[in-house]
Amino acid sequence: MFRFKKLSKLDIMFIFFAFYLILLNSSIIHMIEVSFGKPAYFVPSATTYQLPENAPSFTEMYIPQVILNNTFVIDSSLIKYEIRFINVTLKNKAFIGTKKEVEQMEFIRERLSLKLVSKLIMAIVFDSPFDAEKIKEFCFNVSAVDIKNAKIFDNFTVRVLVGNINDNLPVFDHILYNISISEKSAIMNSPVCQVHATDADGDNEIKYSIVDGLVADIAENKDSKKITDIRIKDFFNIDENTGIIYVAWEFGLDYEFSKIYHLTIKAFDKQNAMSTRVHIHVIDENEEI
Numbered sequence: 001m002f003r004f005k006k007l008s009k010l011d012i013m014f015i016f017f018a019f020y021l022i023l024l025n026s027s028i029i030h031m032i033e034v035s036f037g038k039p040a041y042f043v044p045s046a047t048t049y050q051l052p053e054n055a056p057s058f059t060e061m062y063i064p065q066v067i068l069n070n071t072f073v074i075d076s077s078l079i080k081y082e083i084r085f086i087n088v089t090l091k092n093k094a095f096i097g098t099k100k101e102v103e104q105m106e107f108i109r110e111r112l113s114l115k116l117v118s119k120l121i122m123a124i125v126f127d128s129p130f131d132a133e134k135i136k137e138f139c140f141n142v143s144a145v146d147i148k149n150a151k152i153f154d155n156f157t158v159r160v161l162v163g164n165i166n167d168n169l170p171v172f173d174h175i176l177y178n179i180s181i182s183e184k185s186a187i188m189n190s191p192v193c194q195v196h197a198t199d200a201d202g203d204n205e206i207k208y209s210i211v212d213g214l215v216a217d218i219a220e221n222k223d224s225k226k227i228t229d230i231r232i233k234d235f236f237n238i239d240e241n242t243g244i245i246y247v248a249w250e251f252g253l254d255y256e257f258s259k260i261y262h263l264t265i266k267a268f269d270k271q272n273a274m275s276t277r278v279h280i281h282v283i284d285e286n287e288e289i
């Protein structure tokens with residue numbers, strides 16, 4: 001006599017898993033059918049271009065090989081080409097972005113065009129300049145659409161990387177640094193202050209140096225010959241990487257010698273230089289003799 005066996009938890013899990021596999025397989029088969037039935041496609045389907053920043057214009061030649069209804073299209077009048085913008089990360093999805101990103105995309109759209117050079121050669125024209133500080137990368141599809149049936153189309157994905165060049169000056173945080181330091185703490189090798197500049201190209205390579213300066217307000221009783229010999233770099237040095245200025249004078253800074261020093265500091269990015277001024281005021285202290 002046939003008897004039902006009570007199903008265990010394991011049996012139930014196994015049945016669900018088998019059912020899931022059947023569902024999964026049927027969706028895979030469906031996807032393959034769709035893909036095999038695709039009536040038009042590009043060969044290849046994607047490429048990446050390097051577009052230099054600030055280039056006045058840039059043209060990339062591309063030979064589209066479009067297969068329509070299992071036949072290579074050699075008559076481009078059968079095909080209409082269109083540019084469709086997409087997100088860099090969401091390939092083949094319509095472009096969605098913030099207001100700023102949409103504005104950037106409009107900026108690119110105005111500078112991008114397709115030109116059929118011949119029946120087989122298409123030119124993708126970038127009417128630059130693009131600014132790498134604003135747009136580092138963008139992505140679009142060139143769509144080939146069957147002129148008789150707009151539902152028959154395929155996309156050729158173009159990714160463009162805008163190459164950065166050193167086209168920005170380093171900019172100091174302040175055009176003038178006014179620093180006060182006690183003559184007691186301004187001993188040799190002690191830090192006085194730090195200057196800092198940023199560079200829109202990336203500020204890793206900035207080097208700082210003391211260009212010029214003046215030991216001002218020197219006490220009147222100092223020997224005049226000595227004064228003419230004084231160089232600012234005898235009193236201060238700067239760490240070229242950090243921009244920290246140190247006392248270099250072996251006796252330290254002395255209010256009775258000079259109350260103020262003027263320095264001109266340069267930031268250099270291997271190509272462009274910008275300067276700032278640093279005024280160092282020495283504070284008088286009650287020193288025991």
Ligand SMILES: [Ca+2]
Nearest residue numbers: 131132133167
């Ligand atoms: Ca730039």
Ligand SMILES: [Ca+2]
Nearest residue numbers: 164165167201
């Ligand atoms: Ca740049």
Ligand SMILES: [Ca+2]
Nearest residue numbers: 168199201269
């Ligand atoms: Ca720069």
